[in-house]
Amino acid sequence: MEKNWMARAIFVFVLLIIAVVMLIPSLVDREKYEWTSKINEGINLGLDLKGGIHFVLSVDTEKAVQDRVDRRTDEIRMKLDDESIAYTKVAVDTDNNAIVIELAPNANTEKFRDNVVDYYRDFRKDSVDGDKVTLKMRDDTIKSIKEGSVEQAIETLRSRIDELGLKEPIVARQGDNSILIQLPGYKDVERARSIIGQTAQLEFKIAAEDMDPLGEYTGEVPAEVSLVQGGGTNTDGSALSYKYAIGSDRVALVNFLSDKAPEGTEFLLEENKNADGTSEYRSYLLYKQAYVTGDMLTDARVSIDQQKNKPYVSMTFDKNGARLFADVTGKFIKRRMAIVLDNRVNSAPVIQSKISGGSAMITLNSMGDYNTIFREAKDLALVLRAGSLPAPVTFEENRTVGPSLGHDSIQKGKMSIFIGFLAVIIFMILYYGIAGIVADIALLLNIVFIMAGMAMFGATLTFPGIAGIVLTIGMAVDANVIVFERIKEELRTGKSIAEGLASGFDKAWSAIFDANVTTAIAAFILWEFGSGPIKGFAITLLLGIISSMFTAIFVTRVIFHYLLKAGMKKFSLRKTD
């Protein structure tokens, strides 16, 4: 057994050293000592501690589904007219995401089946009641519309928040259709709200390839920006030549381009993701006027060119959109038309021919294989669909903490941890004497381990989290109290101090274990169901439970063993025992 104790003591020391190393990044100035970031990112402070804005937005996915049903209804009505299929009524059943079509008795049902029922694959025939046919949207379509609208909203929000130029903003999905946004250090709520709350805008704009402000520019070009020679074809077939800017630093590009667009035009950027996850940006000079906007688009989907076996995107416009689209494509043939979503260029295909008739196709210039092109086409179709009818977002929650309050909170937190800790330490020494000191050492280690655990897992320390730590202090000594009281009992039956210690620890184990497991269950459920600050509380409580069981039982046992060896005669210094 003897060597076992040595191993245990070494284990405790090694853990302590690891914990201290883990804490280094949180204790020093990380910007000054960059190497510390190799260990971990340090303990994150929650927004309530460092100040900032917290939003929760909800995406109205039901609305996105309903809009799609509405549009299909219009399309089907048009289709019935075009194909001369006689009908008496086409109506929407909003509650069931269904379309009810009442055919005339003389309708060509075969034609109806081929051109409507089999054509619109996102719907399935639900029921036929005489001449009344109900088409219901497929469940997987509903799911993908909902899914897509949330994904799209997140993408859109992310790019808008980029505009604010903040360090480490968070845009994350929360639950089914909510989006969490955290803007640390930002305090202009109204501005953040108005930027985030905009309606996403899909626009088709013509590239001003006949102007070359960057080619004419003779001033300095920042190192992050490079100018590249580009070219195109004018409507009369003559060549156009101009420079565009590329770079991986978005902010540098935006700053560089900010004052260089001629009157009536603007520079917008296209983002291209590299294989390693970084992004390249490319500038386009566009005429400000949007010729066609997203709300004139009724559908966009991926189709496959059977001859070339190449995917492309097909889109359909409403009547007004079809007319405008025909005008603009006729006028700007051979020029580039940019598809702009929320002031970002998604792609800028060349207009091959005048497009009339209300539907257009976009071929992708990608050099990639079939799957890559297919994926790109799918993404573009998603952008077009979502941009054509963005699911509305509403603000559900906003919590803003001013920097001074955050600072105040940290001070108060430190103060209450310190006082609570001190009070418990003194109490334990007064009540248990030497044994109390042992418990206090365990408590100190406990706090070190909790903090190290938080740093290691990148957990966020919130104000309730501090409360969790303080509470853990109070409850951590509980394990020691249980053990100590048990030891006292064992000693009262006349056992030697060594025997009393051993059986006290053994017998107390089951109570401590069960008690901690139940608290852990409560903490775990808080973590699972709680939001924001509650999660912070739960995580410190959980870490506290794990670490306190280790320090209060394992560590104190080791210390007592060596105290015994060093000649401890009595368990406690208190006279009454």
Place this chain on the structure above:
Amino acid sequence: MNNRKMINFAGKFKLFGILSTVLVVASVVIFLTKGLNYGVDFAGGTEIQVKIDGMNTDEVRKVVGKFGKVDIQKFEGKDNEFLLRFLNISMVDDVTINKFIDGTKATFTDAKLTRKHFDSQVGDRIEMWFDKEIDQEKLTPLFAKYNIPATGKIEYKKVGERHIYRVMLQGLTNKILSTVADASGKTPELMRVELVGPKVGKRLRYSAFQAVLYALIAILIYIALRFNYHFAPGAVVALTHDVLITLGIWSLFGIQFDLTIVAALLTIVGYSLNDTIVVYDRIRENWKNPKKGADVEEKINTSINETISRTLLTSITTLVVLIALLVFGGGTIGGFALAMTFGVVVGTYSSVFIASPVTVFVEKYVNKEKTT
């Protein structure tokens, strides 16, 4: 020291049983009649913590009262810090907006309004689509006429044949700050804003309820597995007792019920169980030992006596820490600590006087044949 005096807890079970029943009934009555003081987390609304120099509560109320039903609280020890709670999150309601829209239609008779949009959950803009361009100078006077808190900024965009006008509105927070600044002559310092939409409030309330319920169920399953199903009813009764009395006390004192407080409630549940389990663990250990008592009641009494010093000590250390939080934590944490303090006291009491007697009862009357 071996012959420590045994306290006859079991003999007092009846007395405390009556006391607890009275407390639980009283709590339920208070809870049902007075209700909980829901914070913005659960009720929805806007909560603004702000430093305002040179104004007292009544003056602040007078200035901000016109923006909605407001509850003003002054922070203890800090006479210039206020907590303003509004039930609304937008400054204007749909009725006001509709009146404004009607007025706009009447003013611009030659242009047709094709679409309008206002969301009182966001409330930062009114969007109007016209089929012709309108004279913005004629639009501006309408804001004052219909009480629209416009910032003065109107975004205009022409899309195809549509003329889109976005009238930007002042947010509640900004409006309050600027109004207070005008009234006091000094710029107030914004400390914290919490704004929760009514829908979220409802959802948060539901998820909190879910969390408490699931925690209770999970814990009880664990006890039934680890101990014996005879023990589970005692734990259930004790926990229900704790939750009800704690809610009753919170309702009585009007402690603001928000997300943090739900965390407190669950911690109390965990804590109370902690105590109960320590006692149960001892009962489990003494069960087979005839020296520890002749019948269930005696055994349980011995077990309580053996663990009472630990029960009290732990409560004391936890209370010491809670008092530190209460005194030095301030604001949110102060409320949390206060809520916890009540809970710890009730939880400690229930593990001795509720959980154990119920177990005695179960053993004696329900499970007679096994123990005698």
